[in-house]
Each structure stands twice: as C-alpha cells, then as structure tokens.
Amino acid sequence: MFYYDSTMLLIIPVLILAFYAQSKVHGNYKKYSKKQNLANLTGGEIAREILDRKGLTDVNIYPIKGVLTDHYNPAKKTVNLSEDVYYGRSISSSSIAAHEVGHAIQHATKYYPLVLRTGILPIAQLGSSAAFPLFLLGLLFSIPIMMDLGIIFFAGALLFHVVTLPVEYNASRRAMVELNQGILVSQEEISGAKAVLNAAALTYVASTLMALMQLIRLVLIRGSRK
Ligand SMILES: [Zn+2]
Secondary structure (H helix, E strand, O other), X not given: OHHHHHHHHHXXXXXXXXHHHHHHHHHHHHHHHOOEOOOOOOHHHHHHHHHHHOOOOOOXXXXXXXXXXXXXXXXXXXXXXXXHHHHOOEHHHHHHHHHHHHHHHHHHOOOHHHHHHHHHHHHHHHHHHHHHHHHHHHHHOOOHHHHHHHHHHHHHHXXXXXXXXXXXXXXXXXXXXXXXXXXXXXXXXXXXXXXXXXHHHHHHHHHHHHHHHXXXXXXXXXXXXX
C-alpha cells in the first residue's frame, strides 16, 4: 500500500501541468474571443477560404453545439466548428477554425502521423479501456501474465498520445502559415492566434505525460509483485 502511494507522487507534477494547461486554454480562448479580427471574417468564412485555397472544395464546414468541441471528421470529410468559432469573428475563432482546417489538409495530403493515428485509434481505444481492469485483476489474484497484458495494452494507449503530438503541432503550424497569408494582418492578431494554439498544444503534452507516468506506475507496481 505504501508503495502504491509513493508511485502516486509521479502523477502530481503532471496533474499540476495538466491543470495549468487547461486554465491557459480557457484563459487565452476567452481573452482573444473578445478581440475581433481586423478582416471581420467569421471562423466559418476563414475555414472556407483556406479550404478553397487548398483546392479542398469537397470538405464541408458545419456549426456544432458546445464549447471547444471543434474537430475534423476524416470519415465524413467535415470540419465541425463550435457555434462560437463558426459564427465568431474573434482572433480565437480564426485560429481554431484554421487549426481544424489544418487537419483537413493533413488528411488530403496523407500526412503520415495522421494516417498512423487513425490506424491505431481502434487498438488504442481497446487498449485504454482494457488495460486497467486487466492489470487490477492480475494484481488482485496474483496472475503476473494479466498484469503484463495490462501494461502492454496501456503502452498501446500511450503510443496513441505520442502520435497525437506531431499531428496537433503540425495542424497549428499549417494554420499559422495560412492565417499569415492575408487573413490575420496585425502583429497582435498573429501573436494572439499563436497563444491560443500553443495553449491547446500544451494540453496534449500534459495528457501524453500523464499516460507515460501512469505506465511507469504500472511497471513499478508490477516490479514489486514478482
Ligand atoms: Zn487538432
């Protein structure tokens, strides 16, 4: 039990980072939601402009419910923007819309990390839901092979987080390139967009570190039960 508790110490700094990243995302999003872009374009209009520029006229854009629910759906080839982003004319709306279009461009150009991420998604989902039950059953009934299987499954889930990092950073990089071409014009707009996108990227770093720490914890607990 003491051992179990001491491995919890690994999680605490990462929890703090995750909390910091989340508050940064919401803080920057709110701050730059109040600043209108000078071009006076909605997120929906910006997404359409960039998609058309790239020849992706077959990708549709839809408004969806919720806050920060924005995502690209590769199966349907749709850019789904939360209503605030779709209809909003702020720096936040511009940067998030451009980021989601970044994923559509990755999909169209078969950007390898995205292809890999999509490929391992079902395995990772299975892995992350089966890993803990397997490990705990192995721990409770002293069945080492079940604990090992739990660790292997969890490693699959970690891999998914790792592959997500280049996908997210690259989508934001593409977004900035496009926004820089006549959509956002002032220095304040550019640095605001960067702040919004960097904060979002940090949340992915935090969840990857969290998964890594949990994996290390499982390995340590496993090692103490030989
Ligand atoms: Zn993204």
